[in-house]
Amino acid sequence: MTDPVSSGWHSLDSALSQALSQLNAVTESESVPLSSALGRVLASPIVAKHNVPPWDNSAMDGYAVIASNAVAGKTLKVTDTLLAGMNGETFEVTPDTAIRIMTGAPVPRGATAVIMQENTCRLDNAIEVLQTARAGENIRPMGCDIAQGDTVIVAGTRLSAAHLMLIASLGADSVSVFRKLRVGLMATGDELVSAGEECRPGQIYESNRAGIAGLLAPFEVEILDLGIVPDEPQRLKNTFKQAASEVDLLISSGGVSVGDADFVKAIVAELGRIDFWKVAIKPGKPFAFGQLGKAIFCGVPGNPVSSYVTTQKLVLPIVRHLQGESAIAESRTLPLKARLKGSINRKPGRLDFQRAHVTFDDQNQAWVSPLPKQSSAIMTTVTSANCFMLIEQNVAELNDGDWVCIQPFDLYGLWK
Numbered sequence: 001m002t003d004p005v006s007s008g009w010h011s012l013d014s015a016l017s018q019a020l021s022q023l024n025a026v027t028e029s030e031s032v033p034l035s036s037a038l039g040r041v042l043a044s045p046i047v048a049k050h051n052v053p054p055w056d057n058s059a060m061d062g063y064a065v066i067a068s069n070a071v072a073g074k075t076l077k078v079t080d081t082l083l084a085g086m087n088g089e090t091f092e093v094t095p096d097t098a099i100r101i102m103t104g105a106p107v108p109r110g111a112t113a114v115i116m117q118e119n120t121c122r123l124d125n126a127i128e129v130l131q132t133a134r135a136g137e138n139i140r141p142m143g144c145d146i147a148q149g150d151t152v153i154v155a156g157t158r159l160s161a162a163h164l165m166l167i168a169s170l171g172a173d174s175v176s177v178f179r180k181l182r183v184g185l186m187a188t189g190d191e192l193v194s195a196g197e198e199c200r201p202g203q204i205y206e207s208n209r210a211g212i213a214g215l216l217a218p219f220e221v222e223i224l225d226l227g228i229v230p231d232e233p234q235r236l237k238n239t240f241k242q243a244a245s246e247v248d249l250l251i252s253s254g255g256v257s258v259g260d261a262d263f264v265k266a267i268v269a270e271l272g273r274i275d276f277w278k279v280a281i282k283p284g285k286p287f288a289f290g291q292l293g294k295a296i297f298c299g300v301p302g303n304p305v306s307s308y309v310t311t312q313k314l315v316l317p318i319v320r321h322l323q324g325e326s327a328i329a330e331s332r333t334l335p336l337k338a339r340l341k342g343s344i345n346r347k348p349g350r351l352d353f354q355r356a357h358v359t360f361d362d363q364n365q366a367w368v369s370p371l372p373k374q375s376s377a378i379m380t381t382v383t384s385a386n387c388f389m390l391i392e393q394n395v396a397e398l399n400d401g402d403w404v405c406i407q408p409f410d411l412y413g414l415w416k
């Protein structure tokens with residue numbers, strides 16, 4: 001049997017660094033409304049045109065006072081009420097007065113603290129201070145979140161919901177983002193039919209495009225669905241030529257192994273080039289990377305779990321890099337560890353992404369159990385797992401209680 005290490009297959013890390021080092025990210029940008037900017041990559045930095053908050057304001061419903069005069073037991077006359085939205089410049093507190101103030105309302109002139117309502121006793125037109133005020137208490141100073149002139153988001157950032165809030169707080173209703181990446185998506189195999197069509201003897205339903213498109217969805221690409229292409233060299237050539245001129249990246253599923261109908265690599269090599277083939281990961285070994293005209297080519301293996309894992313671990317970082325994202329969080333380096341339940345003996349050589357289930361004991365210690373069915377044709381263990389458990393390339397044996405790396409699945413932020 002071939003030994004992955006001695007036969008020079010790429011490790012996941014070296015495959016990724018070779019691929020990323022030869023990509024040219026998109027440079028064209030466009031202005032989009034903030035409401036359409038989620039998941040896009042910022043093309044120009046966001047620089048604050050003003051302070052946030054724009055003036056000192058109250059963090060509590062209570063009374064604006066001069067702190068040095070607001071000692072416990074003292075009575076202060078309440079002269080006015082300040083609501084959020086009013087102009088604080090026209091109000092002023094004096095040593096013997098207080099102004100009723102609501103959360104978010106501007107702090108009036110002279111005030112150095114806001115006493116929260118619960119620390120006062122309301123009399124008719126006055127309050128009794130129940131707890132001595134501290135200077136600065138319950139005041140949110142001007143610019144405490146963002147100072148005018150600050151670069152608050154650098155170019156190359158993928159915009160999250162929190163980024164959109166920050167940009168909106170500066171009053172901008174549009175942003176400059178890199179143009180959408182055009183991604184061609186195809187599956188090849190004579191046996192494949194689309195969901196909804198009749199499945200004849202010998203045929204199976206094509207499922208990889210649905211999974212790949214789903215994994216791409218949060219990254220806001222424009223997908224050109226090139227459909228199912230039969231294992232016919234001329235049909236494959238036609239589709240590859242179309243992709244070479246129309247997309248930035250072609251993701252093709254299937255036909256990258258060594259079978260009699262696996263034509264993909266040879267045709268890509270003929271029309272463009274293959275830069276590497278075979279990565280020492282399980283599942284997903286026969287992943288192919290190359291170039292077709294102006295398009296980057298990613299050939300993911302046909303086995304459904306292999307296509308899912310290689311899209312997640314190899315194609316997504318490539319997509320993100322092509323989109324101009326600067327800080328690509330490499331999920332593999334997350335230092336999340338759990339202890340293994342059970343033991344494992346295996347042939348070393350590939351980094352194994354085992355579908356697994358992590359649970360926490362009453363000391364909050366994470367324990368991980370690999371699921372029984374790990375074949376790359378079994379999708380049900382991907383949906384029933386809640387994490388990947390990693391077995392490093394050279395590890396042959398793991399024992400009960402050993403520490404292993406895990407990668408929890410982030411399903412819409414909910415733990416299942």
Ligand SMILES: Nc1nc2c(c(=O)[nH]1)N[C@H]1C(S)=C(S)[C@@H](COP(=O)(O)OP(=O)(O)OC[C@H]3O[C@@H](n4cnc5c(N)ncnc54)[C@H](O)[C@@H]3O)O[C@H]1N2
Nearest residue numbers: 187189206207208254255256257262285301302303304306
């Ligand atoms: N002699 C060897 N055979 C195989 C090797 C090897 O090293 N030597 N590698 C195996 C591994 S590992 C993988 S992974 C597969 C990948 O092969 P291909 O990329 O050529 O994939 P296909 O042969 O086209 O299909 C494999 C399998 O998956 C089903 N399939 C394909 N596409 C889809 C799709 N879009 N939706 C659903 N199912 C799909 C297909 O019917 C096959 O059952 O090669 C091994 N063989």
Ligand code: MOO
Nearest residue numbers: 283284285306376
């Ligand atoms: O790499 Mo294959 O994906 O092991 O089945």
